[in-house]
Amino acid sequence: xxxSIVVPIYNEEDSIQELHRALAAALDPVDTDYEIIxxxxxxxxxxxxxxxxxxxxxxxxxxxxxxRNFGQTAAMSAGFDAASGSVIIPMDGDLQNDPADIxxxxxxxxxxxxxxxxxxxxRKDTFLTRKIPSMLANLLISRLTGVxxxxxxxxxxxxxxxxxxxxxxxxxxxxxxxxxxxxxGAKVTELPVNHRPRLHGVSKYGISRTLRVILDLMTVKFLxxxxxxxxxxxxxxxxxxxxxxxxxGAMTVYMKVFEHFSMNRNPLLILTAFLLxxxxxxxxxxxxxxxxxxxxxxxxxxxxxxxxxxxNLG
Numbered sequence: 001x002x003x004s005i006v007v008p009i010y011n012e013e014d015s016i017q018e019l020h021r022a023l024a025a026a027l028d029p030v031d032t033d034y035e036i037i038x039x040x041x042x043x044x045x046x047x048x049x050x051x052x053x054x055x056x057x058x059x060x061x062x063x064x065x066x067x068r069n070f071g072q073t074a075a076m077s078a079g080f081d082a083a084s085g086s087v088i089i090p091m092d093g094d095l096q097n098d099p100a101d102i103x104x105x106x107x108x109x110x111x112x113x114x115x116x117x118x119x120x121x122x123r124k125d126t127f128l129t130r131k132i133p134s135m136l137a138n139l140l141i142s143r144l145t146g147v148x149x150x151x152x153x154x155x156x157x158x159x160x161x162x163x164x165x166x167x168x169x170x171x172x173x174x175x176x177x178x179x180x181x182x183x184x185g186a187k188v189t190e191l192p193v194n195h196r197p198r199l200h201g202v203s204k205y206g207i208s209r210t211l212r213v214i215l216d217l218m219t220v221k222f223l224x225x226x227x228x229x230x231x232x233x234x235x236x237x238x239x240x241x242x243x244x245x246x247x248x249g250a251m252t253v254y255m256k257v258f259e260h261f262s263m264n265r266n267p268l269l270i271l272t273a274f275l276l277x278x279x280x281x282x283x284x285x286x287x288x289x290x291x292x293x294x295x296x297x298x299x300x301x302x303x304x305x306x307x308x309x310x311x312n313l314g
Contacts, residue, residue, distance in 0.1 A: 002032040003087035003106060003158075006079030008072050009051065010041040012093045015199070016050040019095055020058070026099035030106070036061045037079045038093070042069035072155075077169040089158045090174070096124070097156040098194035105158035105191060114163050114186035115178050117149050118156035120195035137213055144221045145179035149190050152176065156193055160186075172212050176220045183224050228297070230289025238282030245275030 091097040108116040142148040226233040249272040255261040
């Protein structure tokens with residue numbers, strides 16, 4: 001199997017048949033084997049029945065049905081685990097992603113890239129509630145991760161299988177896969193893709209998603225920078241806080257000795273105690289993080305490196 005298309009489905013009954021026709025029209029001319037994995041993420045409409053009908057008439061279509069609605073990231077992860085293609089291409093099931101762009105993504109992968117991220121440069125969404133929050137989020141994600149993409153939120157992407165094999169997805173992490181892949185040396189690029197207006201159903205995402213993205217971004221930043229060395233993050237702030245506490249304590253003593261200002265009336269005494277306590281807490285937190293990091297890597301036999309090639313090593 002050369003490549004796998006993974007499509008999370010949630011209450012998209014009206015779009016499924018048209019989605020399948022569009023995928024077949026885009027992929028049949030491509031001279032290669034492919035599979036379509038449609039993941040029903042606990043739909044409550046007739047989506048699963050429509051999926052069954054498609055699978056009965058097309059052997060290239062595989063169906064996964066989750067017991068309840070786990071969310072897009074979980075549905076996508078289930079599809080990734082079931083995929084057998086050497087290239088895996090996720091996309092939305094609402095017809096806003098254009099299947100005709102898939103051969104272009106594959107061609108870009110063939111140029112030697114490991115991740116090709118779609119960029120909806122002419123996005124057909126509302127300006128105030130979708131475009132503006134998305135632009136701000138993309139700027140923030142690019143700045144914090146160091147992987148500069150215009151559109152992290154576009155589901156239509158192409159990944160080499162070996163890139164996804166080392167990445168476990170939680171929360172809303174699917175949008176951060178290019179940044180996580182870059183951590184292990186993947187070559188990441190971006191390709192403008194078509195974005196179409198929604199014809200059926202309603203969007204499953206609103207502006208409330210922004211908070212979840214920000215929280216997951218904190219996790220990604222930590223994983224990218226400090227997952228194998230948490231003491232360098234918490235220990236650094238612990239030392240800074242201890243130094244500030246010592247400085248505050250020194251000022252408290254100076255004011256007592258030279259200015260005869262009572263220590264029990266000096267708010268700097270409380271600040272000193274607070275800073276010293278917080279400094280110790282930061283350092284202890286860093287040490288506990290080190291223990292957890294070692295447990296994570298050593299219990300699984302998981303290396304802290306990723307090898308690209310082996311030559312004459314057997």
